[in-house]
Amino acid sequence: MAQKKMTLEELRKLREDKKHSVEVRDTGSKTVEITVGMGTSGIASGAKETLKTLVAELEKHQLTHVAVRQSGGLGLEHAEPTMEVRMPDMPTVIYGQVSPEIVRRIVSHHIIGHELVDEHIYDRPAADILDAGDHPIVDGE
Amino acid sequence: MPYANFCLVCRGTACESSKADQLYDEIKLQVAANSLSDQVQVLRTGCFGFCEQGPIVKVLPDEAFYVQVSPDDAEELVHEHLLKGRPVERLIYREPGVHALGNIEQISFYQKQFRIVLRNCGFIDPENIEEYIAREGYVGLERCLSELSPDDVIRELEDSGLRGRGGGGFPTWKKWKFTKDVQADQKYIVVNADEGDPGAYMDRSILEGDPHSIIESMVIAGYTTGADTGYVYVRAEYPLAIKRLQTALAQAEEYGLLGDNILGTDFSFRIEIRLGAGAFVCGEETALLLSIQGERGMPVQRPPYPAVKGLWGKPTVINNVETMAAIPAILTKGGKWFAKVGTETSKGTKVFALTGKVRNSGLIEVPMGIKLRDIVYNIGGGIPGDKKFKAVQSGGPSGGMISYENLDTEIDYETLTALGSMMGSGGLIVMDEDDSMVDVARFYLEFTAEESCGKCVPCRVGGKQILHLLEKIASGNGTMEDIKRIEEIGETMKTTSLCGLGKTAPNPALSALRFFRQEFMDAIPPEVREDAV
Numbered sequence: 001m002a003q004k005k006m007t008l009e010e011l012r013k014l015r016e017d018k019k020h021s022v023e024v025r026d027t028g029s030k031t032v033e034i035t036v037g038m039g040t041s042g043i044a045s046g047a048k049e050t051l052k053t054l055v056a057e058l059e060k061h062q063l064t065h066v067a068v069r070q071s072g073g074l075g076l077e078h079a080e081p082t083m084e085v086r087m088p089d090m091p092t093v094i095y096g097q098v099s100p101e102i103v104r105r106i107v108s109h110h111i112i113g114h115e116l117v118d119e120h121i122y123d124r125p126a127a128d129i130l131d132a133g134d135h136p137i138v139d140g141e
Numbered sequence: 142m143p144y145a146n147f148c149l150v151c152r153g154t155a156c157e158s159s160k161a162d163q164l165y166d167e168i169k170l171q172v173a174a175n176s177l178s179d180q181v182q183v184l185r186t187g188c189f190g191f192c193e194q195g196p197i198v199k200v201l202p203d204e205a206f207y208v209q210v211s212p213d214d215a216e217e218l219v220h221e222h223l224l225k226g227r228p229v230e231r232l233i234y235r236e237p238g239v240h241a242l243g244n245i246e247q248i249s250f251y252q253k254q255f256r257i258v259l260r261n262c263g264f265i266d267p268e269n270i271e272e273y274i275a276r277e278g279y280v281g282l283e284r285c286l287s288e289l290s291p292d293d294v295i296r297e298l299e300d301s302g303l304r305g306r307g308g309g310g311f312p313t314w315k316k317w318k319f320t321k322d323v324q325a326d327q328k329y330i331v332v333n334a335d336e337g338d339p340g341a342y343m344d345r346s347i348l349e350g351d352p353h354s355i356i357e358s359m360v361i362a363g364y365t366t367g368a369d370t371g372y373v374y375v376r377a378e379y380p381l382a383i384k385r386l387q388t389a390l391a392q393a394e395e396y397g398l399l400g401d402n403i404l405g406t407d408f409s410f411r412i413e414i415r416l417g418a419g420a421f422v423c424g425e426e427t428a429l430l431l432s433i434q435g436e437r438g439m440p441v442q443r444p445p446y447p448a449v450k451g452l453w454g455k456p457t458v459i460n461n462v463e464t465m466a467a468i469p470a471i472l473t474k475g476g477k478w479f480a481k482v483g484t485e486t487s488k489g490t491k492v493f494a495l496t497g498k499v500r501n502s503g504l505i506e507v508p509m510g511i512k513l514r515d516i517v518y519n520i521g522g523g524i525p526g527d528k529k530f531k532a533v534q535s536g537g538p539s540g541g542m543i544s545y546e547n548l549d550t551e552i553d554y555e556t557l558t559a560l561g562s563m564m565g566s567g568g569l570i571v572m573d574e575d576d577s578m579v580d581v582a583r584f585y586l587e588f589t590a591e592e593s594c595g596k597c598v599p600c601r602v603g604g605k606q607i608l609h610l611l612e613k614i615a616s617g618n619g620t621m622e623d624i625k626r627i628e629e630i631g632e633t634m635k636t637t638s639l640c641g642l643g644k645t646a647p648n649p650a651l652s653a654l655r656f657f658r659q660e661f662m663d664a665i666p667p668e669v670r671e672d673a674v
Contacts, residue, residue, distance in 0.1 A: 005397025007405035008287055011279060018275035022265065025147050025201045038226050051145055051180070059143040067202040068145055070226035 023064040030067040037082040039073025045080035053100035057107040079122045096122035144182040147201040153188030161196035167215035187350015189263035190504035208234040258466045262350030270392040273353040281472030294365040300476025302488030307461030308565040310554040319448035320366040323456040328368035331459040334375035337421040338537025341568040343492040344462035348382035352389035358468035363410040377416040421592035440640035483509035487553035497571035514548040528573035536565025538585045539645030541652025561652040578657040583611040585649035600643025603634040619665045
């Protein structure tokens with residue numbers, strides 16, 4: 001496809017359109033972290049759809065300050081797909097049974113509106129896992 | 142469909158020479174084989190700077206920093222990390238002495254760095270213009286064509302305090318203003334990418350990793366000074382840089398950012414590439430211009446300066462690659478923003494190629510005014526093998542030695558010159574206690590004696606003579622008289638040579654004598670050594 005020569009206006013528009021796809025890589029500017037559980041049971045329950053919807057929603061709302069990470073199962077196999085959300089001024093929670101519809105609600109209510117999506121909260125990250133970094137047994141050989 | 146994960150593979154020359162090209166192909170293949178193509182974007186980027194540990198692969202948003210990755214590792218990396226979300230620990234960079242697995246922001250190599258010029262290197266795909274545009278690319282040009290007059294551009298550059306990064310340190314705004322103010326039917330913009338100092342590769346990395354920043358600033362320079370044609374003079378030994386620049390030029394033209402009626406305005410500008418054949422002296426601006434004209438590259442007397450009478454006798458702005466790469470950022474964020482970084486006389490950042498006896502060699506960008514100690518010990522990670530630091534050679538064959546006592550000097554143009562060295566293009570070679578200063582001086586003089594164009598006597602004869610004397614001393618046949626003679630000849634070369642090459646060629650020998658005189662004395666046989674000197 002031949003690219004047509006741009007005008008000033010078209011350059012500005014192209015930049016706006018492409019900005020998100022590049023800025024999303026810039027980890028320095030992230031303040032919110034969302035982890036999607038991508039273990040076998042998560043994937044079997046639709047975690048891939050959850051992830052795709054999440055990434056698409058973030059782009060739609062131009063939320064470049066959100067980092068999306070993947071991990072293995074979060075230990076809540078009965079509630080897959082699962083998603084952990086960490087952000088300043090909000091408690092860290094794990095959401096369960098996160099269908100694409102729930103992803104949209106988490107993005108609009110939790111991330112944008114600073115309001116928990118109560119009926120899908122299943123857990124909080126266990127304290128011992130959080131501190132594993134300097135745990136004597138994990139750390140000391 | 143946006144991507145969830147990004148796999149950035151360094152495709153700078155250093156990593157390519159350790160099979161990064163095969164690695165990239167293999168990762169792409171594995172991503173496809175695991176049905177991840179719509180989820181993971183695999184990108185070729187420019188240099189990350191941490192060349193010591195290449196090939197480098199960075200996985201985002203996890204910030205996993207993989208080093209020394211071979212094509213054979215691709216399968217495991219994709220299957221474990223990108224499919225299952227488990228980072229491959231054995232390939233993640235571990236800092237010596239630090240227990241935890243580091244992500245990139247915790248690595249000392251990057252902590253004291255501040256990236257303006259290298260802002261896009263290792264972050265975008267240099268062969269895709271839309272990535273550059275998305276990172277505020279061509280905002281500077283856009284502003285020029287819609288709101289800034291040529292005088293406004295010059296004012297921004299003056300506010301920024303930007304000085305020539307090729308080594309001389311001449312204020313960029315003045316150069317541009319000289320050319321702008323001359324009346325002429327034709328003017329030119331030239332970018333000097335004839336990077337010749339041994340060990341220096343900042344210009345190469347910028348052209349490879351962010352070629353559009355150079356194109357953008359050339360068009361801006363054309364707009365500011367009234368030139369309609371530009372040349373990039375790049376050495377033929379940089380095939381990858383040339384290829385990326387060619388790709389970028391074609392894309393810029395296709396998108397209407399170069400050529401006739403740029404962005405629908407009545408401003409037009411074209412750029413051509415000229416290849417240098419590898420003569421060091423062609424990095425000198427007057428020789429470079431002659432070489433572009435197809436003549437033998439030999440310096441001519443200045444003034445008149447190229448800004449007034451340059452290429453084919455027409456006013457010509459000639460700037461180094463690194464200088465140009467800073468300009469789009471200055472015009473996007475403002476000259477005052479740039480001037481917040483740096484020292485009183487030297488603003489902004491400087492890219493250095495850190496090599497020699499340091500743990501982390503590579504390409505770094507640091508604020509002006511940083512202490513040499515921070516570069517060697519924090520970014521460089523110190524000297525391997527618990528050896529003692531001896532000196533840093535800065536500025537390549539035109540520069541000099543900086544000894545231990547001066548490690549806390551805050552680096553800028555003035556302080557380096559005061560130490561008998563110079564900023565030069567930004568090579569920093571670290572030496573330890575095993576390195577002989579007589580040998581180092583001899584190495585550089587051998588280089589400059591060979592690269593002298595032969596036009597003026599001080600450089601042609603002087604360089605050869607100093608080299609001869611250094612060889613004599615190194616072989617154990619020197620006398621005290623020889624040391625004195627090196628200094629005499631050196632001073633003469635400095636004051637009487639025609640161009641920068643000859644004027645600075647004796648620096649490595651003179652500064653070695655200044656800081657490590659005893660070493661030269663020790664090389665002289667005791668029977669002819671006089672303690673009086």
